[in-house]
Amino acid sequence: MNPNFAKLLFLNVGHFFTHLFMLLYPTVVLSLESEWRLSYSELIALSLPGFIAYAAGALPAGWLADRFGRKGVLSIFFIGIGLASILTGFARSPTEIAAGLGLIGLFASIYHPVGIAMVVEGREKVGKALGINGVWGNMGVALGALVAGVLSDLLGWRFAFFVPGAIALLVGFAFVPLVKVARVPRVPRGGPALDATGRRVPRSIFLIIIVGTLGSGLIFNATTVSLPKLFEDGLSMLHGSVIGVGGVVSGIVAFAAFVQIGTGLLIDRYPVKPIWLAILLLEVPLLVLAGWAAGAGLLVLAIPLLFLVLGEIPIQDALVARYTAESWRSRVYAAKFVLSIGSSVAVVPLIAVFHGATGSFLGFYALLGGVAVVVAIAASFLPLRMRTHDQVAPDPVAAA
Numbered sequence: 001m002n003p004n005f006a007k008l009l010f011l012n013v014g015h016f017f018t019h020l021f022m023l024l025y026p027t028v029v030l031s032l033e034s035e036w037r038l039s040y041s042e043l044i045a046l047s048l049p050g051f052i053a054y055a056a057g058a059l060p061a062g063w064l065a066d067r068f069g070r071k072g073v074l075s076i077f078f079i080g081i082g083l084a085s086i087l088t089g090f091a092r093s094p095t096e097i098a099a100g101l102g103l104i105g106l107f108a109s110i111y112h113p114v115g116i117a118m119v120v121e122g123r124e125k126v127g128k129a130l131g132i133n134g135v136w137g138n139m140g141v142a143l144g145a146l147v148a149g150v151l152s153d154l155l156g157w158r159f160a161f162f163v164p165g166a167i168a169l170l171v172g173f174a175f176v177p178l179v180k181v182a183r184v185p186r187v188p189r190g191g192p193a194l195d196a197t198g199r200r201v202p203r204s205i206f207l208i209i210i211v212g213t214l215g216s217g218l219i220f221n222a223t224t225v226s227l228p229k230l231f232e233d234g235l236s237m238l239h240g241s242v243i244g245v246g247g248v249v250s251g252i253v254a255f256a257a258f259v260q261i262g263t264g265l266l267i268d269r270y271p272v273k274p275i276w277l278a279i280l281l282l283e284v285p286l287l288v289l290a291g292w293a294a295g296a297g298l299l300v301l302a303i304p305l306l307f308l309v310l311g312e313i314p315i316q317d318a319l320v321a322r323y324t325a326e327s328w329r330s331r332v333y334a335a336k337f338v339l340s341i342g343s344s345v346a347v348v349p350l351i352a353v354f355h356g357a358t359g360s361f362l363g364f365y366a367l368l369g370g371v372a373v374v375v376a377i378a379a380s381f382l383p384l385r386m387r388t389h390d391q392v393a394p395d396p397v398a399a400a
Contacts, residue, residue: 025046130318283308
């Protein structure tokens, strides 16, 4: 097997696993309601340790990867998440479920700082690789509920954890001998303020990345969380049909995810700044109109909106790859991931406040349009000439 192909395949599967495993329980919980005679609110609250660990584990995972090697840490991800899922399937009480989900979240936190850094390491052009990797991650988002639902209905809820866990274990055992990676260079003096070419990076670049991560993370999480209710409110034929709403949302998300490949190809060929600005400025009217629309018009607006929201994802990962020293990259991706997850904390309260007060998403989506404007203002200060591969020396193993 071609070493580069094997490496990218395992990294893409890892991104798929990360999101799949984090979204198994929200569907499994529907089976537990009758078996354990607990309410949905009591059972869904058990997922909190998993999401806390998902955010908290990223920074130490990035530090360990840069310090001791990314391949070893990612091996722990595959094997650890598989074992954690299998253990969760043996849970006999709410406490044991919460503990198992905490372990799943802890091992899932490894992927983004370590796996994304491995996707871009040594590459001259990172956009296409990031776009393809993003599609795999979004397939995990789209299929998490489906996998858990099918296994729960056919075999029982425990197998919704057993089967994916066993597959992750097998993938982890194959990952160790089949994937070859270059040794991460020693941390240079000056740390993350040096870019991939060894030049010092202006602090304004990191500020732009921080604003982009917080703002775009808020928009991404807000749209994906609110979309099911938006469709139920706006499309009368889906009202009261959980399967119908879920099917429409999953289908659109899965379809829209492929736009990330197109974005990746664009930022490999052209400067990032005009592409990023175009996406953000197109998001603004679509967000406002989507919050106002109903019926067929909602679908006409929601589909291109998701194209833009998902298509933006590779851009900021590419900026980190360009403006961060190789030896610090896992830690910077970890910090970026924590910022993105942190911004999502505000999503549910904002949805509750706006929708509870008005019964619609108009005000909420108008607010998101304002956030897109703020990110666009920050992006306007990005150097125009920058491409994702300007003056980056390729690794002969990774650049193929």
